[in-house]
Amino acid sequence: MTRRTGRRPGNPGTRESILDAARAAFAERGFDAASIRAIAGTAGVDPALVHHYFGSKDQLFLAAMNFPADPGQLVPRVLAGDRDGVGERMVRVFLGVWDSPAGSAGVALLRSAVSNEWTARLLREFITTQVLRRVLEQLDVEPAQLPLRGSLVATQMIGLAMMRHVVRLEPVASADPETLVAAVGPTVQRYLTGSLSA
């Protein structure tokens, strides 16, 4: 039935090199400031080819974010162990992701979410549905406190990522991961399982 002639859609890697360049550009400059021309440039490709593959800048961004780190694998590592260590393990896994290649996608998402409403929505939904919900539903905290505890954790984690990878405030920007685990772990632990009132 279907026509089966012509050049095979299988790519010699051009598509991937565009995605790499896009991730780097979005991470460095944010969604709005990153230009398709610059992305095509560092990928060694005509700008129109980017549109040919991805249609629009929005779709390119989504494809570039589509996700180098799988929360489904990460969350169990946070939960594996005693309940009192979940805070430290969360910070440790979190820092590991941001220091990995997947981190550039995170920086891109973070940078973009700040001046672009639809990427902010993306970040919000990723945080709530992919990360916080999964962790918190395994910790049998009182359900009414769940959203507050979750978003408090988010304030500390996003603040940490902002200072370490975006604003780059020293010494947090270059600190040894385990130093930060020891310092920030207890904070996350208290937000998750501790008392929140004075």
Added chain:
Amino acid sequence: MTRRTGRRPGNPGTRESILDAARAAFAERGFDAASIRAIAGTAGVDPALVHHYFGSKDQLFLAAMNFPADPGQLVPRVLAGDRDGVGERMVRVFLGVWDSPAGSAGVALLRSAVSNEWTARLLREFITTQVLRRVLEQLDVEPAQLPLRGSLVATQMIGLAMMRHVVRLEPVASADPETLVAAVGPTVQRYLTGSLSA
């Protein structure tokens, strides 16, 4: 000596309305995405007039940021009281500033710092020289730990501001200030004066 003729430089408020519009625009969209045309539009003014008053977009930004909240007055309010309450007082004062008119300048600075290197430098220097240094030098902590403690505080405070005013993650975005003071205060207290190792 000086010529003293012509229309008086005293303004019918046009300059201020431009600054107000600029603060709002920078807060809502960040430095790059905010356009002089849009600012002039909401101020009810010709775009060229903005250049006439402020020269360039950079100078307009600096003028708009120039500063609705004075750290010199705020820091004493954080320090006034017992050493064990400094964390809660810091969060309380911090939230107060962000919920005031001065907060829009803060949001503008924060939004802009993310996709613009020179505004990031501005934010960094403001955090370190105007806020953290002043607070920490009054708390006689061990000098070697001072930078780390300071930047840890910054991660939590900036993360809080990000989630509450930029990403607007609920319920932190709409939470009662005192709820956040009770929840986050102990974190800041520990970063300032507590133990940082496991």
Added chain:
DNA sequence: CGTTGAGTTCATCAGTTGATGAGTTTTTCG
């Protein structure tokens, strides 16, 4: 009045952006 100078507007420039559509090259298969 008439000059002065600040307040204000208009027209316009040069640069960059995302996007489009027609056209060319290259690979694969019958």
Added chain:
DNA sequence: CGAAAAACTCATCAACTGATGAACTCAACG
């Protein structure tokens, strides 16, 4: 080979950006 389809390029559009400089308006002063 020769047709088909994908990979890729070129020229170009319309929109928007920050910025400039000449011009017009109007209040204050001598």
